[in-house]
Amino acid sequence: MASAISFEGVTRQFGTVRAVDSLDLEIAEGEFFALLGPSGSGKTTSLRLVAGFERPSAGRVRIFGQDAGATPPYRRPVNTVFQDYALFPHLNVRDNVAFGLRVAGKPRPERYRAAEAALEMVKLPGYADRKPSELSGGQRQRVALARALVNQPKVLLLDEPLGALDLKLREQMQEELKSLQRSLGITFVFVTHDQGEALSMADRVAVFNEGRIQQVGTPVEVYDSPATPFVADFVGSSNVLPSSIVARLTGHRHPASLRPERIRLAEAGLAATVTGASFLGAATRLFVEAEGARMSVLLPKGALVPDTGSEVRLDWDADALHVMTGAQDG
Amino acid sequence: MSLPMRLSDALWRRPRVLLLLLLVPPLLWLGIVYLGSLFALLAQSFFSIDEFSGLINYEFTLRTYGELFRAANLDIILRTLVIAAAVTIAAAVIAFPIAFYAARYARGRWKALFYLGIMLPLWSSYLVKVYAWKLILAREGILNWLLETLHLDWLLAAYLSLPVLGGNSLSVSWTGTFLVFLYVWLPFMILPIQAALERIPPSMLEAAGDLGADRGQTLRYVILPLALPGIVAGSIFTFSLTLGDYIIPQIIGTSARMIGQAVYQFQGTAGNIPLAAAFAVVPIVIMGIYLTVARRLGAFDAL
Numbered sequence: 001m002a003s004a005i006s007f008e009g010v011t012r013q014f015g016t017v018r019a020v021d022s023l024d025l026e027i028a029e030g031e032f033f034a035l036l037g038p039s040g041s042g043k044t045t046s047l048r049l050v051a052g053f054e055r056p057s058a059g060r061v062r063i064f065g066q067d068a069g070a071t072p073p074y075r076r077p078v079n080t081v082f083q084d085y086a087l088f089p090h091l092n093v094r095d096n097v098a099f100g101l102r103v104a105g106k107p108r109p110e111r112y113r114a115a116e117a118a119l120e121m122v123k124l125p126g127y128a129d130r131k132p133s134e135l136s137g138g139q140r141q142r143v144a145l146a147r148a149l150v151n152q153p154k155v156l157l158l159d160e161p162l163g164a165l166d167l168k169l170r171e172q173m174q175e176e177l178k179s180l181q182r183s184l185g186i187t188f189v190f191v192t193h194d195q196g197e198a199l200s201m202a203d204r205v206a207v208f209n210e211g212r213i214q215q216v217g218t219p220v221e222v223y224d225s226p227a228t229p230f231v232a233d234f235v236g237s238s239n240v241l242p243s244s245i246v247a248r249l250t251g252h253r254h255p256a257s258l259r260p261e262r263i264r265l266a267e268a269g270l271a272a273t274v275t276g277a278s279f280l281g282a283a284t285r286l287f288v289e290a291e292g293a294r295m296s297v298l299l300p301k302g303a304l305v306p307d308t309g310s311e312v313r314l315d316w317d318a319d320a321l322h323v324m325t326g327a328q329d330g
Numbered sequence: 331m332s333l334p335m336r337l338s339d340a341l342w343r344r345p346r347v348l349l350l351l352l353l354v355p356p357l358l359w360l361g362i363v364y365l366g367s368l369f370a371l372l373a374q375s376f377f378s379i380d381e382f383s384g385l386i387n388y389e390f391t392l393r394t395y396g397e398l399f400r401a402a403n404l405d406i407i408l409r410t411l412v413i414a415a416a417v418t419i420a421a422a423v424i425a426f427p428i429a430f431y432a433a434r435y436a437r438g439r440w441k442a443l444f445y446l447g448i449m450l451p452l453w454s455s456y457l458v459k460v461y462a463w464k465l466i467l468a469r470e471g472i473l474n475w476l477l478e479t480l481h482l483d484w485l486l487a488a489y490l491s492l493p494v495l496g497g498n499s500l501s502v503s504w505t506g507t508f509l510v511f512l513y514v515w516l517p518f519m520i521l522p523i524q525a526a527l528e529r530i531p532p533s534m535l536e537a538a539g540d541l542g543a544d545r546g547q548t549l550r551y552v553i554l555p556l557a558l559p560g561i562v563a564g565s566i567f568t569f570s571l572t573l574g575d576y577i578i579p580q581i582i583g584t585s586a587r588m589i590g591q592a593v594y595q596f597q598g599t600a601g602n603i604p605l606a607a608a609f610a611v612v613p614i615v616i617m618g619i620y621l622t623v624a625r626r627l628g629a630f631d632a633l
Contacts, residue, residue, distance in 0.1 A: 088552060103551065
C-alpha cells in the first residue's frame with residue numbers, strides 16, 4: 001500500500017533539545033496509526049511536523065510522496081483535532097464546523113449543508129446554533145472532529161483526542177473513532193500517552209522515547225514481543241528481568257520481558273518474596289522480589305493472596321518470557 | 331489567639347460582612363463623589379443664563395441644549411467628533427501590530443522592554459510631553475530643521491499648504507493636534523489590545539491554519555473578532571479622552587475650539603455654567619451611542 005506519511009531522517013531541535021531525533025517512519029494509506037509515548041517523548045512534535053506547525057531542523061516529511069518542507073499548514077491535505085479542541089469561541093457550532101469551507105470560498109448554503117452532515121456523522125445533530133462554551137467536553141470533542149472531517153482530509157491527525165474525557169466517555173469515543181475510521185477509509189494518526197488506548201484502537205503503534213522510536217509494530221507485536229526494556233515497561237507495564245536472571249534461565253545475555261498476567265504461583269520455580277499486594281477489582285496485583293529484581297504478578301479473581309513477607313515460587317509457560325535483543329537506550 | 335486571627339475567623343464565618351466591608355468604601359465613592367458630581371453637572375445643564383444680568387436662572391429648561399445646535403457650537407462638536415474618530419482609528423491601526431508582536435512573539439526581556447516602552451511616556455507629565463511636541467513641530471522646531479538638513483523642506487511646505495490639514499506650521503495645524511493626541515493616548519489603545527490578543531490560545535491560530543485559512547483569513551476571521559473587545563476597550567479610552575481634552579488643542583493646533591476648550595471658556599471667562607454643563611454632556615451622550623452601536627455589532631460577543 002502507498003505510504004501516506006513518511007519521515008525520512010527527521011530531526012526537530014529546540015535549542016539544544018532534540019524533541020525528535022532522526023526519525024524514520026512510514027505510515028500507510030488507510031491505516032489507524034498510534035504514536036505512543038510518555039510526555040516529552042517527541043510524539044506530539046512528530047504530529048505537528050506533519051500538520052506543518054513545526055518544520056524539521058533536518059530531514060524530510062513527505063505527505064503522499066510530496067516533500068512538505070515548503071508547504072504551509074493551510075495547503076496540506078491533512079486536518080488536526082487539537083488536544084484542547086481549539087474551537088473558535090466567537091462562532092457557533094455550525095460556523096466552527098463550516099470554517100474550513102468558508103475560507104475555501106464555498107457558498108453559504110453548501111457549507112452549512114456539509115456542516116450539518118458532518119455533525120450528523122459525529123452524532124451531534126441539533127447543536128448547530130450553540131456556542132462552544134455551552135457544550136460539554138465530549139460534545140466539544142465531537143465538534144472538533146466534525147470541523148476537521150468536513151474538509152475531507154486525506155489524513156486526520158489527532159493530538160491526545162480523548163485526554164480530557166472521563167473514562168466511560170473515552171471508551172465510547174474509542175469505539176466511535178475506530179468505526180468512523182473504518183467507514184471513511186482515510187488515514188488516522190493519533191498521539192496518545194495511554195497505552196491501553198493505543199493498543200485497542202490502532203492498526204500499528206510506534207512507541208516513542210526521548211525523541212526516538214523504540215519499536216513499530218501491531219499492538220500484538222508490541223505487547224507480546226517488546227523490542228526494548230522501555231517498551232516492555234511502558235506498554236502494559238511488564239516485568240523486565242535483568243540479564244543475570246535471564247542468562248541463568250535461558251542462556252541469553254539479554255534482559256527479558258515477562259507479563260504479570262503470565263506468571264503463576266506454583267510449587268516449583270523462581271523463588272520470590274512477597275512485598276505487597278494491591279486490589280484492582282477484577283484481579284489482585286502481587287508485588288514480589290526475586291534475586292533483587294522487583295516484579296509484579298497478576299492474580300486472577302478468587303486466587304489465594306499470600307501474605308506480605310511470605311515465600312512463593314513463580315512459574316510461567318516457556319513462551320511467556322520474551323528475550324529483548326533491541327537497543328537498550330531508554 | 332491574636333486579634334487579627336480572631337477577626338479573620340469571625341469574617342470567615344460571616345462572608346457577607348466581609349463583602350460589605352469591601353464594597354462600602356468604593357460604593358460610597360462611586361455613589362456620592364462620582365455620580366453625585368455627574369448629576370450636579372446634569373442638573374446645571376437644565377438651567378439657563380439670563381443674557382442681560384448674566385445670572386443663572388434656576389428653572390428647568392431645554393433652552394441651553396437648544397443653544398448647542400447653533401452653527402458655531404455645532405461646529406465645535408462636529409470638529410471634536412472628527413478629530414476623536416481620526417485619532418481613535420489611527421491609534422487602533424498603529425497599536426494593533428505593536429500589541430500583536432508583544433502578545434505573540436515578545437518573551438522575557440523583550441516583553442519587559444515592550445512594557446517599559448509603552449509605559450515610560452506615561453511616567454512623565456502630560457504637559458511636558460505636549461510642550462515637547464510643540465518644540466518638535468514648531469516652525470523653528472526639530473522636524474523643520476531635520477527636513478531642511480535633508481533638503482526635504484519643500485515636502486513640508488507642500489503639506490502645510492493643504493487646506494484644513496495645513497497651516498503656518500505643524501504646531502498650529504490640525505495635523506499637529508492630531509499627532510499629539512495620537513502620541514499621548516496610544517498606550518491606552520495598545521494595552522487593552524495586547525491583553526485581548528494574549529488571551530487567544532496559540533492553538534486557535536494553528537487551528538485556523540490547519541483548516542485552510544491563510545494569514546489574511548486567519549487575521550480576518552479569527553484574530554480580529556477575538557481582539558475586538560480589546561480594540562473597543564482601547565477606543566473607549568482614546569475616543570473619550572480626545573472628546574474631553576482641552577489642553578492639547580490649546581497648546582497645539584488652530585484657534586478653532588474643541589469641546590473641552592468650550593467647556594473651559596464657558597464656565598470660566600464667560601461664566602455660562604449651564605452651557606458649559608450642556609457641552610460637557612455631549613461626550614457622555616456620544617460615548618453612550620458609541621457603546622450601544624458597538625454592542626449591537628457584536629463587539630462584546632467574544633468576551
